[in-house]
Each structure stands twice: as structure tokens, then as C-alpha cells.
Amino acid sequence: MFGLVKGLSVTLKNMTKPKVTYRYPDEPLKMPERFRGIQYFDPEKCIVCNQCVRICPTDCISLTGKKNPDPDQKGKVIDTFDINFEICILCDLCTEVCPTEAVVMTNNFELATYSRDNLYKDRQWLEENNTNVRQENTRHPLPKKRTGAKKG
DSSP states (O other), rough: OHHHHHHHHHHHHHHHSSOOOOOTTTSSSOTTTTOOOOOEEEETTTTOOOOOHOOOOOOOEEEEEEOSSSSOSSSSSEEEEETTTTTTTOOOOHHOOOOOOOOOEOOOOOOOSSSSGEEEOOOOHHOOOOOSOOOOOOOSSOOOOOOOOOOO
């Protein structure tokens, strides 16, 4: 009998406390500023340097480029950019090393699917994933340019 009263007292105490759960599907969760979500890819900024591919610890990124069709332009143009989210650990290394910030993190995290084949995302899908892009994407942003007269 004492155990029943003790259990009811715990239940009644917790009923008066504020709720700690969220109504998740109905109300979106607010993520922290440096949350590492799904990547966004901007092919216009990509210079096909392959640094994101080389630094990836799980080898889930594949990037190919081809010679620029315009003979007056230097460098390569992007051909394919794919990420296999089945093995991606969202470590943020690919965004940290990208010199042009063509790969940036977003606050999106919903990748639930019924098939593992749907976790292989291509360039078009990553380019369309442009909602909730993080404002700050580098740990050490470049210093701002100074304006004014030169000394000397």
C-alpha cells in the first residue's frame, strides 16, 4: 500500500512540472547556431579542387570535374557531386576545408527514408537543399578588408 502512495506522489509531482517535450512534427525544432546538418552545395562556387573529397573520413563524397569548354577560361567545371548519406557522419570537415564555401552546412536534419538507396544524394538535390543554411560556416572567417588611405 505504501508503494502505491509513493508512486502516486511521484506522478502527481511530475504532472505539475512544465513539459520538456516538443510537438515535433507540428512545431519545428530550433537548432543551435553551429548545428551540423545536411550539406548545401553551390555548383557556381565550386572550383573542383577535391579538398572535400580528400578530407572526408568516410569517403562518402564523390566529385568529378571536366575541362572548361570555354578555351579562354582556366580551370575545371563541375561534372558530378554526390554524397552518400548512408555513411556520412556530418562531421563538417568538408565545409571547413572548402576555399570558396561551395559546400556549407544547413540546419536541416530529416533524412528518414524507407530505402537506403534514397540516401545517395546527387548534385541537383544538394543544390535544392537551400533552406536553413547556416549564417556562419567557417570557424575563422576571413578578416574584413580595411578601407581608407594608405599610410606612408
